Every structure is written in C-alpha cells, then in structure tokens.
Amino acid sequence: MNAHDHAADHGPAHGGAAHGTLKSYLTGFVLSVILTAIPFWLVMTGAIDNRQATAIVVMVFAAVQIVVHMVFFLHMNTASEGGWSMLALIFTLILVVIVLTGSLWVMYHLNANMMPGLHDMREMP
Amino acid sequence: MLSRTITADTEPVFHLEEEHAHAEGSSTMLGFWLYLMSDCLIFAMLFAAYGVLGGNYAAGPAPKDLFDLDLVAVNTAMLLFSSITYGFAMLTMDKGRVAATQAWLAVTGLFGLAFLSIELYEFAHMIHEGATPQRSAFLSSFFTLVGTHGLHVTFGTVWLVTLMVQVARFGLIEANRRRLMCLSMFWHFLDVVWIGVFTFVYLMGMLR
Numbered sequence: 001m002n003a004h005d006h007a008a009d010h011g012p013a014h015g016g017a018a019h020g021t022l023k024s025y026l027t028g029f030v031l032s033v034i035l036t037a038i039p040f041w042l043v044m045t046g047a048i049d050n051r052q053a054t055a056i057v058v059m060v061f062a063a064v065q066i067v068v069h070m071v072f073f074l075h076m077n078t079a080s081e082g083g084w085s086m087l088a089l090i091f092t093l094i095l096v097v098i099v100l101t102g103s104l105w106v107m108y109h110l111n112a113n114m115m116p117g118l119h120d121m122r123e124m125p
Numbered sequence: 126m127l128s129r130t131i132t133a134d135t136e137p138v139f140h141l142e143e144e145h146a147h148a149e150g151s152s153t154m155l156g157f158w159l160y161l162m163s164d165c166l167i168f169a170m171l172f173a174a175y176g177v178l179g180g181n182y183a184a185g186p187a188p189k190d191l192f193d194l195d196l197v198a199v200n201t202a203m204l205l206f207s208s209i210t211y212g213f214a215m216l217t218m219d220k221g222r223v224a225a226t227q228a229w230l231a232v233t234g235l236f237g238l239a240f241l242s243i244e245l246y247e248f249a250h251m252i253h254e255g256a257t258p259q260r261s262a263f264l265s266s267f268f269t270l271v272g273t274h275g276l277h278v279t280f281g282t283v284w285l286v287t288l289m290v291q292v293a294r295f296g297l298i299e300a301n302r303r304r305l306m307c308l309s310m311f312w313h314f315l316d317v318v319w320i321g322v323f324t325f326v327y328l329m330g331m332l333r
Contacts, residue, residue, distance in 0.1 A: 025212035039328055054332055066320055088158060092165050099169045100172060
C-alpha cells in the first residue's frame with residue numbers, strides 16, 4: 001500500500017457524517033413529530049393530573065427525541081470517524097451531566113439552607 | 126509501509142512515523158463535530174443557569190403569565206420542518222442535482238426565518254408587557270438561553286445563504302459539499318438544542 005492509497009482511505013467517504021437515506025430522514029421526522037406532539041398535548045391538556053409525573057414523562061420524551069435526532073438526522077453511530085465522534089459525544093455528555101446536576105444540586109441546597117427566612121419557599125425551584 | 130530492508134552493516138536507521146497525507150478536508154467533519162460538542166457545553170452552562178435561576182421571579186411575571194404554548198408549538202414545527210427539508214437538500218446534493226438542492230436550501234432558510242420571526246415576535250410581546258431581561262433572574266436567564274439559541278439560528282441562516290451563493294457560483298464541488306455537510310450538522314444540532322429548550326423552558330415552565 002503506498003501513501004496515496006492510504007490517504008484515500010481517510011477520504012470523506014470513509015467516515016464523517018454518513019449520508020442518510022430518504023427513508024431514514026422520513027423515519028426520523030415522523031418519530032420526532034410524534035415525540036414532540038405527545039409532550040405538548042400532555043402539558044396543554046393536563047392529561048396527567050400529577051404535575052411531577054407529567055414533568056418526568058415530558059423529560060423522557062425529550063431524551064428519546066434527542067436520541068432520534070442523533071441517529072436519524074446527525075447519523076451518529078459508533079463507526080463514524082473511527083469512533084472518535086462517538087467518544088467526543090460521550091465525553092461531552094458526561095460533562096453536561098456534571099454541569100447540570102452539579103449546579104442544580106449545589107445551588108438548590110445553597111438556596112434552601114443558607115438564608116432561612118429570606119426566601120419564600122414557594123418560589124424554590 | 127515505510128520500512129525498507131536495511132543491510133546489516135549499516136548503522137541503525139530510525140523511521141519516524143510519517144504524517145501520512147490526508148485528503149483535503151478529510152478531518153473537517155470530525156473537527157466540526159468537536160466544535161459542536163463545545164457549543165453543546167455552552168448551552169449546558171446556559172441550561173444550568175436557567176435551571177438555577179428559573180424560579181426566581183422577583184415578584185415579576187412567571188412562565189405561566191408569559192408563555193404561549195401554541196406559539197411555541199408552531200415554532201417547534203418550523204424548526205422540525207427546516208430539519209427535514211435540510212435532509213432533503215442533502216439527499217438531492219448526493220444525487221448532484223444543483224437546482225433541487227438550492228430549492229430545498231431555500232425552503233430550509235424560509236423555515237429558519239419563520240422560526241426567527243416567531244421568536245422575535247414572542248420576545249417583543251414579552252418586552253412590551255414589561256418582561257424585560259432585567260426584570261428578574263428568571264427572565265435574564267430565559268433571554269440568555271433562548272436568545273443564544275436564536276442567535277445560532279440567525280448565524281445558521283446567514284451561513285445557509287452564503288452557501289447558496291457558493292453553490293450558485295461554483296456548483297456542487299467537493300468543497301461546497303463539505304460545507305453543506307457541516308451546516309447540516311450545525312442545523313440538526315440546533316434542532317436538538319431546541320428540544321431541550323422547549324422541554325425544560327416552555328413545557329416545564331408551564332408545569333411549575
């Protein structure tokens with residue numbers, strides 16, 4: 001194998017954002033419409049009496065829809081770019097989880113514990 | 126690949142691992158993906174700020190007083206439609222059909238503009254009602270988060286128009302295909318962020 005052949009191996013056709021097909025785009029679109037419509041319907045009509053339960057269901061739908069977008073629109077898979085894009089995604093997700101849970105957790109407790117009496121508890125997040 | 130047989134009597138030769146030639150633009154997609162991941166972290170910070178401050182109304186308007194879910198649903202539909210039309214643009218690009226690609230890109234751009242118009246209308250309406258960014262911590266973080274997303278869509282639209290001019294001038298050459306693929310990732314990524322926005326800001330805000 002000479003250098004030229006080797007370079008060709010790294011061409012755009014090999015990895016990167018794999019091209020979708022009409023079918024994959026339409027599947028992603030239909031799934032997204034369903035996964036968007038249901039949470040909106042749940043919140044707008046208040047179909048579930050319990051607010052907390054509604055919130056959890058809505059969040060689950062969002063998580064599933066994000067995966068759908070990643071797979072069908074962004075064509076994420078473990079093979080693209082030799083796995084590097086998946087590795088970057090996982091690393092980013094870990095950071096995002098740390099940032100979000102860390103901030104919410106710490107700040108909630110600061111709000112709740114540090115200044116008793118100054119806050120109206122009903123306004124707590 | 127580089128090693129050659131060394132005759133025994135010569136001094137040892139060290140073969141440095143040669144940086145093999147990369148095809149032009151072969152690493153662009155991965156590099157752009159890494160940029161998107163860093164952008165994702167920016168949004169994570171803004172989501173965290175909103176999550177922390179989103180309940181601090183300072184006796185001002187709460188999400189229920191401000192948000193119009195019908196409008197948000199229309200907005201979400203606009204962004205979703207723009208995602209699928211961009212997908213169609215990519216499919217026609219694969220087939221090398223310049224006119225069809227341009228048409229789908231134009232439709233995508235129009236959906237993007239519709240999204241921005243509705244969002245600006247919403248912002249204007251809120252500010253008119255006195256719900257300005259400086260009213261409360263909730264509104265500061267709301268405008269920062271949703272505004273940053275809107276700014277991304279704005280720049281995406283500018284980029285889209287730029288690429289339409291490029292394609293009109295030079296056709297679907299390799300460089301233009303690569304650029305369109307980058308914008309594709311950017312555009313779909315913005316739709317992913319919007320899922321987070323409409324879920325955490327609008328839907329959860331109405332549930333508060």
